[in-house]
Amino acid sequence: MTAPASGVGRGPLAAVLGLALDQVLAVRPGRLPMLCHPWDAWWVAARSLGRIRPEPGTWGACPACAEVAAAQIVLPLPGHPGHDGRGCGCHRTWAEAMRAPLAEGRLPAVPQRLTLALLKPGAPRRTIRSRLRTALREVHVVDRQLTAADCDRLYPDAYGAEFVAQRTAYLTSGTVEVVVLAGGTDAVACGAALKRTVRADLGVGMLRNHLHMPDNPAEALADIALLAGWDELTRLYRRWESDERRLAARLAGYRAHLERGDGTAGVVGPQRRGHPLQPAPDRR
Structure with a gap:
C-alpha cells in the first residue's frame, strides 16, 4: 500500500496528539497508532514539545525528508526544518x-473543559477578555514575549x-497575553465560536487578527503546555480534567475517530499495530 505524500491530515493527527497527551497527563500508559509519514510523526513531537516522540515512518516522503524529520524529533525540543522550502517538495x-480547510466533523470532538486564548500584540485586551468571560472562566493569566521558536511550535505546519x-514579526512585536480558560465539556468548541465572532466584530484582517484560540481539544492542551508551561498544564489538568468518566470518554473518542477511517487505513495504523507510549523525560 502506498501512503499519500500529504500524510494523514490534521484531523487524525489531532486525535493521535490528544490520545497521547491524555495518557501522559493522566499517567495512563498506552499504545499509540503508527504514523507512517515522517512529517506526521514530527508534527506530534513538535506540538507536544517533545513529550511524545512517535517513531517516524518513511512512507510518502523522500529519504532526505524522512532523515530530517527523524533528526528533529530526537532533539530535546523538536526543531523546525525551515520555511524556505525543501528542494524535494x-x-x-x-x-x-x-x-x-477541514469539513465539519473531521476534527475530534471529545469532552474537555480547558481551552486557551492568546491575545496578540496590539489586541484590545479588556474588550476581548470581557467577551470571553461571558461563557468561560479565566483560570490562569500571564504575559509572554514570544520568540520565533515559540511561533514555529504554535504553528508548526505553517509554510511559505x-x-x-510576517507572522513571526507580528507575534513577536510586543507582549502577548495568555489566558487559560475553563468551561463546560464543550469549552473548546465554545471558545472557537467566540473567536470567530470576536474577530468578525473587530473587523480584523487575515494576519493581524488579535486572537488565537484552538479548534480542537488536543491542540488546546498543546497550546497551554507551550504558552503557560507544562507545570501549569499539569496543575490545571488535575483540577479540571481528572474526572474518570470524562477521561474514559476522551480516550474512547480519540480511538473512535482514528478507527473511523477517513482514508487513513494503513497510514495511521490500528491500535494493535502501534507502539508503547514512551514520553520524554521531565525537563523541569
Whole structure:
C-alpha cells in the first residue's frame, strides 16, 4: 500500500496528539497508532514539545525528508526544518494539506473543559477578555514575549517563507497575553465560536487578527503546555480534567475517530499495530 505524500491530515493527527497527551497527563500508559509519514510523526513531537516522540515512518516522503524529520524529533525540543522550502517538495506538500480547510466533523470532538486564548500584540485586551468571560472562566493569566521558536511550535505546519516571516514579526512585536480558560465539556468548541465572532466584530484582517484560540481539544492542551508551561498544564489538568468518566470518554473518542477511517487505513495504523507510549523525560 502506498501512503499519500500529504500524510494523514490534521484531523487524525489531532486525535493521535490528544490520545497521547491524555495518557501522559493522566499517567495512563498506552499504545499509540503508527504514523507512517515522517512529517506526521514530527508534527506530534513538535506540538507536544517533545513529550511524545512517535517513531517516524518513511512512507510518502523522500529519504532526505524522512532523515530530517527523524533528526528533529530526537532533539530535546523538536526543531523546525525551515520555511524556505525543501528542494524535494515533500514538506511543502505535507504542509499545504495540513493547512487546507477541514469539513465539519473531521476534527475530534471529545469532552474537555480547558481551552486557551492568546491575545496578540496590539489586541484590545479588556474588550476581548470581557467577551470571553461571558461563557468561560479565566483560570490562569500571564504575559509572554514570544520568540520565533515559540511561533514555529504554535504553528508548526505553517509554510511559505514570506508569510511565516510576517507572522513571526507580528507575534513577536510586543507582549502577548495568555489566558487559560475553563468551561463546560464543550469549552473548546465554545471558545472557537467566540473567536470567530470576536474577530468578525473587530473587523480584523487575515494576519493581524488579535486572537488565537484552538479548534480542537488536543491542540488546546498543546497550546497551554507551550504558552503557560507544562507545570501549569499539569496543575490545571488535575483540577479540571481528572474526572474518570470524562477521561474514559476522551480516550474512547480519540480511538473512535482514528478507527473511523477517513482514508487513513494503513497510514495511521490500528491500535494493535502501534507502539508503547514512551514520553520524554521531565525537563523541569
